[in-house]
Amino acid sequence: MEAPRYSVIIPALNEERFLPTLLASLAIQHERDFEVVVVDGHSRDRTVAVARSFTGKLPSLSVLESPRASLPLQRNIGAERSRGAWLVFADADSVFLPYFLERIRSYIDTEHPVLFTTWFRPDSEVGSDAVLTLLGNLFVEGSILFKRQLSPGPLTIVTREAFGRVGGYDERLSFGEDFDFAQRLAGEKIPMTMLRETLYIWSMRRIRKEGKLRMLQFYAKVSLRALLMKKPPKDVPDYIMGGQLYRKGYRKPKKTSALKKAEKNVQKLVEEIIGKDV
DSSP, rough: OOOOOOOEEEEEESOOOTHHHHHHHHHHHHHOOOEEEEEEESSSSOOOOOOOOTTSSSSOEEEOSSSOOOOOHHHHHHHOOOOOOOEEOOOOTEEOOOOOHHHHHHHHHOOSSSEEEEEEEESSSSSHHHHHHHHHHHHHHHHHTOOOOOOOOTEEEEHHHHHTTTTTTTTOOSSHHHHHHHHHHHHHOOOOOEEEEEEEOOOHHHHHHHHHHHHHHHHHHHHHHHHSSSOOOOOOOOOSSSSSSTTTOOOOOOOOOHHHHHHHHHHHHHHHHHOOOO
């Protein structure tokens, strides 16, 4: 079987609610020369089942199991078991626009990048969310400009050859593995570039849960350390992956009318982009 050009690698943990939307957005891509590799970290919900339900809707789908929940480990497992010349690492709660892979192909063919990402938009129409994502895009651009490149966790695209040259992600890290990965590539004279087109939707669920001010303070603190020292923090206990509301025993509060309205807006936005019948 001929290898696909792109391998979309998705680490997942308790993502039965969000993963289907990402997979649905992949199912309607204009570009079809790709495979999808979902690497599950022992989810306790129906993540694996909902992932496998997309068999037949995607050009190729593999659902793998990781020995433990770990973003760098799950990404490395996905890369090892995938076949594409290009590795597309995506978070389980991202959503791709229908022409995502088509525009990536054009960018690769014309600009010949090795490591890159794209602009993104928020998963709502709220003005403050738009401002935050604008700042996020500018932060990534600034990291490139000031030679402190980072590869965003929600979307990093890299050649298989470059990924293997640095040994993939550092599995010892529980946070900042994306910054560390980009810095090791920089050490190999492989620059990060930005495709300046909005091609995916960034989930703001963590920011909504933790609060914008608290998350801004958190990111400012860890980002400043990384930018100044070129090293990510080795461990951030409060930063836990997964769609299980992040803490064991956490009791989900009753939804406020504002939250219900926000969720309806997100669903409406997604339906407008990928359709209701996927």
